[in-house]
Amino acid sequence: MSLTERIIKNVKTLPESKQVEVLDFVEYLQSKAEREENTEWNDLSLSSAMRGIEDEETPYSINDLKETF
Numbered sequence: 001m002s003l004t005e006r007i008i009k010n011v012k013t014l015p016e017s018k019q020v021e022v023l024d025f026v027e028y029l030q031s032k033a034e035r036e037e038n039t040e041w042n043d044l045s046l047s048s049a050m051r052g053i054e055d056e057e058t059p060y061s062i063n064d065l066k067e068t069f
C-alpha cells in the first residue's frame with residue numbers, strides 16, 4: 001500500500017470535523033512549500049544578479065556610509 005493510499009484510508013476513518021482539520025493542514029503545508037520554493041528562487045535570483053559586484057570599484061568610501069545626528 002502506497003503512502004497516499006495509507007493517508008486516504010486513515011483520513012476516511014476520521015469524523016468529518018477532523019477531516020476538515022487534515023485538509024487545513026495539507027493546505028498549510030502546500031502554502032509553506034510554495035513560500036520556501038519562492039524564497040529559494042529569490043535567493044538564487046539575487047545571488048545571480050549580484051555576482052561579480054564585489055569586484056567592482058566603488059566611488060564611495062566608508063566615510064560616505066556614516067551618518068551624524
